[in-house]
Amino acid sequence: TLRALIFDVDGTLADTERDGHRIAFNRAFADAGLPWHWDVAGYGELLAVTGGRERLLHFMDAHVPQMAQAEREMLARRLHQRKTDHYLHLVEHGAIAWRPGVLRLIAQAREAGVALAIATTTTRANVLALLKHAGDACPAEAFAVLGAAEDSERKKPDPGIYFHVLDRLGLAPGQCIAVEDSQAGLQASRATGIATVVTVNDYTRLQDFAGALSVVSDLGEPTVPARHLQGLALR
Numbered sequence: 001t002l003r004a005l006i007f008d009v010d011g012t013l014a015d016t017e018r019d020g021h022r023i024a025f026n027r028a029f030a031d032a033g034l035p036w037h038w039d040v041a042g043y044g045e046l047l048a049v050t051g052g053r054e055r056l057l058h059f060m061d062a063h064v065p066q067m068a069q070a071e072r073e074m075l076a077r078r079l080h081q082r083k084t085d086h087y088l089h090l091v092e093h094g095a096i097a098w099r100p101g102v103l104r105l106i107a108q109a110r111e112a113g114v115a116l117a118i119a120t121t122t123t124r125a126n127v128l129a130l131l132k133h134a135g136d137a138c139p140a141e142a143f144a145v146l147g148a149a150e151d152s153e154r155k156k157p158d159p160g161i162y163f164h165v166l167d168r169l170g171l172a173p174g175q176c177i178a179v180e181d182s183q184a185g186l187q188a189s190r191a192t193g194i195a196t197v198v199t200v201n202d203y204t205r206l207q208d209f210a211g212a213l214s215v216v217s218d219l220g221e222p223t224v225p226a227r228h229l230q231g232l233a234l235r
């Protein structure tokens with residue numbers, strides 16, 4: 001039986017990348033007087049590298065190859081901190097839209113006594129800010145486990161964060177369903193054996209989702225009375 005739903009954050013709970021992380025990176029670059037600008041399409045390619053700081057280092061490898069390694073890492077850390085400040089500001093000011101159906105599914109799971117968890121590559125502070133902005137619809141306390149960047153040495157597609165969350169839930173993979181939006185996320189969850197629903201977005205819809213339980217355009221809204229849907233989704 002289903003005991004827990006484990007949600008990815010970026011791209012799954014909310015469309016955080018294009019209007020959130022990307023903008024925040026660009027603001028951090030501008031603050032530092034750097035001529036870098038990540039446009040919407042280019043950022044899609046950079047998303048192949050998971051982790052904001054890692055993504056930035058990857059970009060810097062190509063754009064400032066002459067910079068010494070230690071200096072490059074220091075600059076990346078500084079820019080990423082600044083980027084996080086900007087991201088938190090954007091979230092707090094409502095720049096980020098929650099994806100369709102997410103809050104409904106969360107409410108249904110809570111009603112049905114199915115535990116909720118988070119398994120993300122981004123930081124705990126970013127997740128808490130996002131949840132805080134959702135207000136009563138999705139309080140942080142609704143999640144039995146909140147697994148974030150701080151909880152796994154490696155980022156997705158490494159399954160570390162999912163192993164951490166399973167361990168903290170005290171559940172087996174077969175008792176959970178994961179919800180992810182990307183190939184890297186799916187690879188991470190599948191490596192632990194958790195059945196995974198993929199809810200695609202503009203950045204991920206052409207990726208390879210072999211092994212997914214199902215691939216959907218979004219988590220949608222019920223077109224039948226909620227009581228029927230609840231039986232279907234959570235049996």
Ligand code: XBP
Nearest residue numbers: 009010021050051052120121122123
């Ligand atoms: C997606 C990511 C994150 C974000 C940026 O995370 O790869 O790194 O793009 O956030 P998710 P940070 O697992 O939630 O899909 O800058 O905090 O890394």
Ligand code: MG
Nearest residue numbers: 008010011181
């Ligand atoms: Mg994601």
